Amino acid sequence: MDTNDQQAIRNLFDKLANVERQMPARDAEAENYINAAIARQPGAPYYMAQTVVVQEHALNVAQTRIEELEAELAGARQAPQGGGFLSGLFGAGAAPRQATPAAQPMRQGAPGGFLAGAAQTAMGVAGGMMLANVLGGMLAGPAAAEEAAPEDEPGFDEGGGMDDVDW
Structure with a gap:
């Protein structure tokens, strides 16, 4: 486990602690069911933590992409619509397209680390x-x-x- 692994796990449990403070009431029947499932599969919390970390990363990447697309759309709506009827064919009045930055890959830890297996766990x-x-x-x-x-x-x-059809 490296510092990236530790940070990912710490962040996850900080968020869980925050949720627990804000919403202390839990469904007792569901909690008992979950505890029984964990007793049968003691490794489940590890894999659940990996899955949550990967899903959060995917949501952050998707949110960033949505914001980029919304900004692109807003820019396209505000761009002057100059030129004539065929000007779009030849690029007149078109705003130059900016290259979209590639999504940042999730930082992998050392082989065998927590984050190294997280993507594989989430995919599974x-x-x-x-x-x-x-x-x-x-x-x-x-x-x-x-x-x-x-x-x-x-x-x-x-x-x-x-x-x-009525025309």
Whole structure:
């Protein structure tokens, strides 16, 4: 474990302590259920901590990208719309595009460290959840598929053509 690992774990538990101070009431039944699950899988808190750290990093990267895109959109809306009808073809009046900085990779610790396995753990958890959803859909049978199937819309030969549009 290196200083990055320690900092990531410290930050996580600082946030958890803050939540615990703000919302001290917990569902006793859920807490007992979680404690029983941890008793069966004592390594679970370690992997949960890794997953939370990776997910928080992913959310921060996504938030940064959203802010960049919103700023880009605001700039595009404020840019003067000069030129004629075909000027956009030749780049006239277009604001120069700025290169988007690449997302900062999550700092990896030394091989075998806490953060070194965090991405792999998070992928395993997310992959397992996706697999469970896929299998759940497959095992639900044709009745569930029929419920999810979109209703048929009339085709052109069934009165669903463009003739119904008022121009």
